[in-house]
Amino acid sequence: MTAPLHEPTAEAAPSAAEEAAVAGAESKSVQGRSLGRIAWERLKRDKLALTGAVVVLLLVAVALLAPVITSLLGQDPNEYHEDLIDPLFGTPVGSLGGISGDHLLGVEPVNGRDILARILYGARISLLVGFLSAVVAVIFGTVFGVLAGFFGGWVDSLISRVMDGLLAFPQLLFIIALVSVMPNDMLGLHGTGVRVFVMILVIGFFGWPYIGRVVRGQTLSMREREYVEAARSLGAGRFYILFKELLPNLVAPIIVYTTMMIPTNILTEAALSFLGVGVKPPTASWGQMLSSAIEYYESDPMYMVVPGVAIFITVLAFNLFGDGVRDALDPKGSR
Amino acid sequence: MLAYLFRRLFAAAVMLVVIIMVVFGIFFLVPKWAGVDIASSFVGKQADPAAVEAVRQKLGLSDPIYSQVWEFFKGIFAGRTYAGGGDVTHCAAPCFGYSFRSEQAIWPVLTDRFPVTLALALGAAVLWLVLGMAAGVLSALKRGSFWDRGAMVVALAGVSLPVYFTGMASLAVFAFGLDWLDARYVPLTDSFTGWFGGLILPWITLAFLYAAMYARITRATMLEILGEDYIRTARAKGLREQTVIGKHAMRSTMTPILTMLGMDLGALIGGAILTETTFNLPGLGQAVLNAIKNQDLPVILGVTLITSLAVLIANLVVDVLYAVIDPRVRLA
Numbered sequence: 153m154t155a156p157l158h159e160p161t162a163e164a165a166p167s168a169a170e171e172a173a174v175a176g177a178e179s180k181s182v183q184g185r186s187l188g189r190i191a192w193e194r195l196k197r198d199k200l201a202l203t204g205a206v207v208v209l210l211l212v213a214v215a216l217l218a219p220v221i222t223s224l225l226g227q228d229p230n231e232y233h234e235d236l237i238d239p240l241f242g243t244p245v246g247s248l249g250g251i252s253g254d255h256l257l258g259v260e261p262v263n264g265r266d267i268l269a270r271i272l273y274g275a276r277i278s279l280l281v282g283f284l285s286a287v288v289a290v291i292f293g294t295v296f297g298v299l300a301g302f303f304g305g306w307v308d309s310l311i312s313r314v315m316d317g318l319l320a321f322p323q324l325l326f327i328i329a330l331v332s333v334m335p336n337d338m339l340g341l342h343g344t345g346v347r348v349f350v351m352i353l354v355i356g357f358f359g360w361p362y363i364g365r366v367v368r369g370q371t372l373s374m375r376e377r378e379y380v381e382a383a384r385s386l387g388a389g390r391f392y393i394l395f396k397e398l399l400p401n402l403v404a405p406i407i408v409y410t411t412m413m414i415p416t417n418i419l420t421e422a423a424l425s426f427l428g429v430g431v432k433p434p435t436a437s438w439g440q441m442l443s444s445a446i447e448y449y450e451s452d453p454m455y456m457v458v459p460g461v462a463i464f465i466t467v468l469a470f471n472l473f474g475d476g477v478r479d480a481l482d483p484k485g486s487r
Numbered sequence: 488m489l490a491y492l493f494r495r496l497f498a499a500a501v502m503l504v505v506i507i508m509v510v511f512g513i514f515f516l517v518p519k520w521a522g523v524d525i526a527s528s529f530v531g532k533q534a535d536p537a538a539v540e541a542v543r544q545k546l547g548l549s550d551p552i553y554s555q556v557w558e559f560f561k562g563i564f565a566g567r568t569y570a571g572g573g574d575v576t577h578c579a580a581p582c583f584g585y586s587f588r589s590e591q592a593i594w595p596v597l598t599d600r601f602p603v604t605l606a607l608a609l610g611a612a613v614l615w616l617v618l619g620m621a622a623g624v625l626s627a628l629k630r631g632s633f634w635d636r637g638a639m640v641v642a643l644a645g646v647s648l649p650v651y652f653t654g655m656a657s658l659a660v661f662a663f664g665l666d667w668l669d670a671r672y673v674p675l676t677d678s679f680t681g682w683f684g685g686l687i688l689p690w691i692t693l694a695f696l697y698a699a700m701y702a703r704i705t706r707a708t709m710l711e712i713l714g715e716d717y718i719r720t721a722r723a724k725g726l727r728e729q730t731v732i733g734k735h736a737m738r739s740t741m742t743p744i745l746t747m748l749g750m751d752l753g754a755l756i757g758g759a760i761l762t763e764t765t766f767n768l769p770g771l772g773q774a775v776l777n778a779i780k781n782q783d784l785p786v787i788l789g790v791t792l793i794t795s796l797a798v799l800i801a802n803l804v805v806d807v808l809y810a811v812i813d814p815r816v817r818l819a
Contacts, residue, residue: 317502319750324760325775325794329513329787332779419649423761426651427776442652446765449659456659460652468647475643 187404187481194480201476207469215275222269227255229273230434233264243452251454260444261452270436271462277425277437278466281351282418286410288356289417293363294406300364301371302394312368315361323358324423330354331429344435351424351431355417363409370405374398404481411477415470422463438463488810495806499799506795511556514784515548542587545569545576559584583792584785593789596774601793603672604770606682607689607762608755612748614694615701620744622698623705628732630710638702645699654692654765661688672768689766693759697751704747705740712739741812749805753798 195201214221222229233255238245242262251258257268300311334350374380375398383397424430425439433440438459445456542548546569547555558567566580578585583593622642626635661667668688673681712718713736721731760772767773771790778786 317505321506321795321798324754325791326509326513328760328776328779329510329791330517332782332787334517415647422649423651426649427760427764428780439649442649442655446651446655449655450663453659456652456655460649460656463652464644464648468643471643471647 191404191477191480195476198476198480200472201480204469204472204474204476207465208473211275211466211469212279214272215279218272218276221272222266225256225268227266227269229265229269229436231265233259233266235264237262237264241451243448257458258454260441261448261455267441267455267458270441271438271458273436274438274441274459274462275466277348277431277435278418278421278463281348281355281421282414282470284352285355285359285417285421286413288352289359289363289413290406290410292356292360293409294367294402296360297364297367298371298394298398298402301368302375302390302398304372308368311364315364315368318358318361321358324420327351327354327358327420327424328427328429331424344431347431351421355420359413359417362413363406366405366409367402370402371398374401408474408478408481411470411474415467415474418463418467418470491810492807495803499803502799503796506799507556507560507792510788510791510795511552511559514788515552515555545587583789586783586785588781588783589786593785596786597771597789597793600769600771600774602675603768604759604763604772605756606675606686607693607759607768607770608752610686610690611693611697611755611759612752614690615697616744616748618694619698619701620705622702624709624732624737624740626702626706627709627713635706639706642699642702645695646703648696649761650692650696651761651765653695654689654762657688657692658766672766685768689759689762689768692765693755693762701744701747704743708740708743709736712736715739738812742809745805745808745812749802750798753801754794756794756797756801 237243237259244259244261244264246252255266255268257266257271259266260270296311296315300308331347331350331354334346380393380397383393388397421430422437422439422442425437426443428440428443430439431437441459442456442463445452445459448455547558550558561567562578562580562582562584564580567578567582567585569576569578569585576585576587578592578594581594583597585592586596622638626638629635662669668684669681671681672685675682718731718736721735722728726735759770760776762768763770763772764776771793775787775790777783778790
């Protein structure tokens with residue numbers, strides 16, 4: 153399904169011609185172009201995907217610079233501002249959840265913490281868990297997928313059954329159960345550290361079969377391709393074929409599935425925090441803000457809107473970018 | 488067909504055993520490695536040592552793990568008597584465990600809450616299948632049109648919104664802002680309109696998310712299938728477009744949709760945790776979440792098993808439907 157990224161030198165010339173033919177009308181030069189190049193050129197013309205990419209980069213920058221931005225704004229995510237709270241109802245004074253020059257997105261009900269500062273710090277948890285759990289899933293998925301596809305036989309049967317099993321598991325329930333039985337101190341980590349670590353591992357663990365299945369299928373079909381056969385007939389060993397011939401060609405599908413997995417993982421993290429099994433207060437996270445906002449949806453709807461929109465924008469940006477990457481790397485795509 | 492069915496049944500049975508072992512592993516072995524006393528989490532953190540010791544005896548927690556699994560299994564069919572610490576607690580079959588914290592058997596809790604979750608999941612599934620597949624097929628047929636782009640933008644927004652946020656927003660707007668309905672769950676046996684009114688927002692919220700996913704998948708699958716040779720053949724031999732789409736293309740489009748439906752429905756029947764929490768519905772998901780917050784392990788164990796069972800049954804039904812739709816599957 154996916155054209156090779158790097159062909160062995162012996163085949164370079166015909167494959168370049170092939171790829172140029174696939175690229176069709178968009179290729180004016182006779183020179184061959186790699187799939188990476190073609191993909192990048194397609195991606196450059198996809199405005200939605202670029203918008204997604206820009207937003208993602210902005211979010212990463214904001215998350216990294218959260219302490220700097222909040223101190224520039226003169227806010228602290230855990231500082232109480234009880235003077236801004238209506239003592240009778242517990243809701244922020246002023247319109248729209250207490251939005252003011254000091255508190256650009258208002259303050260939380262009851263304790264009056266600055267919402268913008270908490271959103272900025274919450275972005276760190278969301279992105280950290282989203283990225284790293286995808287990395288865990290990719291590592292497991294690639295290793296087991298390649299093993300299953302490349303060696304076949306009982307290795308393949310065993311790994312495939314395990315993947316089927318994991319996919320049929322009630323995942324959210326198991327993740328909740330696992331996260332909840334974990335102790336508060338572990339491996340030298342404490343509190344939030346343990347929670348984040350466990351979430352990354354568990355979300356990544358339940359995510360690997362999605363990548364594993366794709367990688368297995370790709371490996372299976374590529375194992376019999378001519379260029380692998382050529383390498384084999386020239387006396388290349390198993391591991392040479394694995395690392396030099398197969399893995400480079402798996403990069404494209406792996407990239408696609410990773411970009412598509414990050415938004416799902418961000419949603420899972422938010423869901424866990426929403427259910428109260430994610431990071432513990434006072435550490436800020438978006439899901440947790442939404443879960444406390446549920447009691448105020450009548451009296452202070454802004455408190456619910458801000459973290460909700462933050463999750464929406466983040467996940468949407470990743471999805472737009474992911475869709476763009478998929479279309480760009482798909483050799484069958486017409487764009 | 489019969490051989491196929493047997494193979495599937497066997498696979499499901501193996502899966503169930505594996506799940507039970509994994510559940511036990513999570514709840515009995517992980518705390519052990521982490522150095523947490525399991526017996527105390529069956530009773531409560533502040534329980535006195537005598538009570539903890541009694542539960543340890545009653546559950547046979549010092550026994551090897553396989554005999555604990557066996558006792559649990561036996562309880563499902565034969566009932567179970569917990570003896571130890573000077574008193575005896577009986578749990579009638581089917582015994583899915585006994586909560587020493589709330590002093591009640593788990594099975595009645597499950598049967599109480601199951602209808603709520605089932606109604607939520609099935610109602611939403613009907614909505615999202617109709618909406619998602621209709622939108623997906625229309626988008627694929629009118630590719631690149633205004634309708635296609637509009638539908639896909641909505642679908643993309645749908646998969647990017649957490650279900651609890653759309654749920655809260657719909658509560659704020661329809662139940663509180665406009666005051667159209669009373670968003671409280673009422674059992675079907677009390678009043679049909681009350682039941683319907685209490686479930687309509689959860690249905691729509693849940694269906695919106697899944698309809699978005701299904702529309703995207705349906706569109707992609709349909710587009711791929713419309714490029715197949717057999718569709719060209721069908722058109723070439725002069726079949727009406729309705730027949731080509733409705734009979735030839737739809738049949739292949741249904742298979743991935745069915746797979747997804749099996750997994751999604753199974754997972755939801757086992758507890759639509761997020762939706763139930765948002766709308767305060769007394770279903771299985773809410774029960775398990777409360778149990779997790781109270782560290783009430785027997786309840787978590789019971790619900791997890793029921794959930795896994797639901798997923799397995801849903802997958803089994805899908806496998807059978809699969810074979811009906813696609814004869815090639817039976818031979819594989």
